[in-house]
Amino acid sequence: MNNITPFHVAIPVHNLAECRTFYRDVLGCEEGRSSDHWVDFNVFGHQVVIHYKPKGEEDLHTNAVDGKNVPVPHYGVVLPWETFESFATALQSKGVEFVIEPYVRFKGEVGEQATMFFLDPAGNALEFKAFKDMGQLFAK
Incomplete structure (x- = not known):
C-alpha cells in the first residue's frame, strides 16, 4: 500500500476563478500549470484539474448510505488517518459547509473509516x- 500511484481527474467548473481560489486557499492545494480554461492542483499528491465548462442544469443526486445522502457523482482522496483529522479541523475552522460532517463509519469493524463530504463553489461533491x-481499503 506504500507505493500508490497518483491519479489524475478533471473536474468541470463553471466559475474557474472562484474554484481556483477555493482549491488553493480553502483546501490548501498547490497550484500547478494553468491556462484560461483550466488549472492543475496537487491534491495530496494527486493531479486534479479544474476545467471550465458552462453551467448545466443538473441537480445534485444522492444515494442513501448509512442513513446519509451521499452525493453522486463525487471526487475524493483517501488520506492517512491523522491527515484526515487535521484537514477536517482546518476545513471546519475555515467555515466549510459540509454535506456530510466528518464522522467514522464501521467503528471497531473491518473497514473502519472516517469520511466527510462538501461541495466546491461549482457544486461538485468532494469526499475525503x-x-x-489502510490495509483494509478494499476489505469486505
Whole structure:
C-alpha cells in the first residue's frame, strides 16, 4: 500500500476563478500549470484539474448510505488517518459547509473509516476519507 500511484481527474467548473481560489486557499492545494480554461492542483499528491465548462442544469443526486445522502457523482482522496483529522479541523475552522460532517463509519469493524463530504463553489461533491488500517481499503 506504500507505493500508490497518483491519479489524475478533471473536474468541470463553471466559475474557474472562484474554484481556483477555493482549491488553493480553502483546501490548501498547490497550484500547478494553468491556462484560461483550466488549472492543475496537487491534491495530496494527486493531479486534479479544474476545467471550465458552462453551467448545466443538473441537480445534485444522492444515494442513501448509512442513513446519509451521499452525493453522486463525487471526487475524493483517501488520506492517512491523522491527515484526515487535521484537514477536517482546518476545513471546519475555515467555515466549510459540509454535506456530510466528518464522522467514522464501521467503528471497531473491518473497514473502519472516517469520511466527510462538501461541495466546491461549482457544486461538485468532494469526499475525503481515511482508514484506521489502510490495509483494509478494499476489505469486505
